[in-house]
Amino acid sequence: MNTAPPPTARPLRIGIAGCGAISRNHLEAFRALDHVTIAGVCDIDLDRARGTAGAWGIPAAVNTVRELLDLGLDIISVCTPHPTHEDVVLQAAAAGVHVLCEKPIAIELASAERMVKACGDAGVKLGVLFQRRFWPAAQRIRAAIDDGTLGRPIMGQCSVMLYREPEYYSRDAWRGTWANDGGGVLMTQAIHYIDLLQWFMGDVAEVYGKITTYKHGGHIEVEDSATAVITFTSGAMATLEASTAVSPSLGVQVRITGRPVPPRPSPNSRKAATGGWTCGQYPGRSAPSLPTRKECRGTFPWKGSMANSSPTTPPRSRILSRPSVKEANRPSQAGTPRRPCGSCWRSTNRPVPANPSTSPNCRQIPCPVFGLQAKERHGIQHTPRRPSAHPGPQRPHPKNSP
Incomplete structure (x- = not known):
């Protein structure tokens, strides 16, 4: 520097x-x-x-x-x-x-x-x-929270398990007294890591804790050990344990666990962003373009997020358009025809793979286009079925319309 x-x-x-x-x-x-x-x-x-x-x-x-x-x-x-x-x-x-x-x-x-x-x-x-905020490890955690890598912090753990000799407290007359020190392990040693915990997780809404003195009762008035459960205004929770009576000393540790937060693309970037989404019920299939005209009457769950997000992002809902039959059969960028696939046609226009047998995990939805049905198990393959006398509602082709 x-x-x-x-x-x-x-x-x-x-x-x-x-x-x-x-x-x-x-x-x-x-x-x-x-x-x-x-x-x-x-x-x-x-x-x-x-x-x-x-x-x-x-x-x-x-x-x-x-x-x-x-x-x-x-x-x-x-x-x-x-x-x-x-x-x-x-x-x-x-x-x-x-x-x-x-x-x-x-x-x-x-x-x-x-x-x-x-x-x-x-x-x-x-x-x-509170110079611990400038430690490289603390800076990396803060950066991971700020750039979304860690997501929204939901769980934290702060462990300060140290040992102090009696001479540490007798060295200065003000040490270990309520009137002069203001507290024991929480005020003197753990305060740095409590500061980090709050810096990472936000403002505190509620604390439940207990303090006691296990080893240094003959030398100090204040606590040498403490535990606490902390609830933050965001709804996140954390535990705290601190002591100067642990022999041998176990050091300090601060852990933060986050929950991925999927990005919310702007309306102008939605169409470009859909290439990174996959269908919640049909894993592996790309999402069609989002509506630019008439919206579907329902919502459809989508699983995943854009390419730079975690694959474990929880499903989310999007409103999709109902394209015309002509648009549905128009080849997509990957060359896959956009055809109605069974009863899901009522919710969205899913691109159907050229080889349906490679599309696993179909959810028992019959497909009048290919005459296929899937067994609901992991890694299944589609098998032909006999045409049904009641294949279900189908959108008529314009040439056959009265």
């Missing part, structure tokens, strides 16, 4: 608020860009801020967010504990500085809403770190 700025653009000035473990990811990411410069870092522990600045060659290390904003920043990265996000974001918005905030945005909904409103009112951008 070319990250070079326009010739006249000055480098963006970045400030890092909070010098804890997660700040390293931000420092590495900004260092990888050639049109930004890290102007300073801040932390309530000034010694830690100075240590970070010295290790990364950053010119300024300060003790407060106000001092950091006074360095003339364009963007501030918020890497402080969860409950402090709101204060940092509100100060940055008031100073006209864009914000990139670590997840979760807040531990209370009202706090998140205030942050969004403040940035909106100030005209600055507010971003929250």
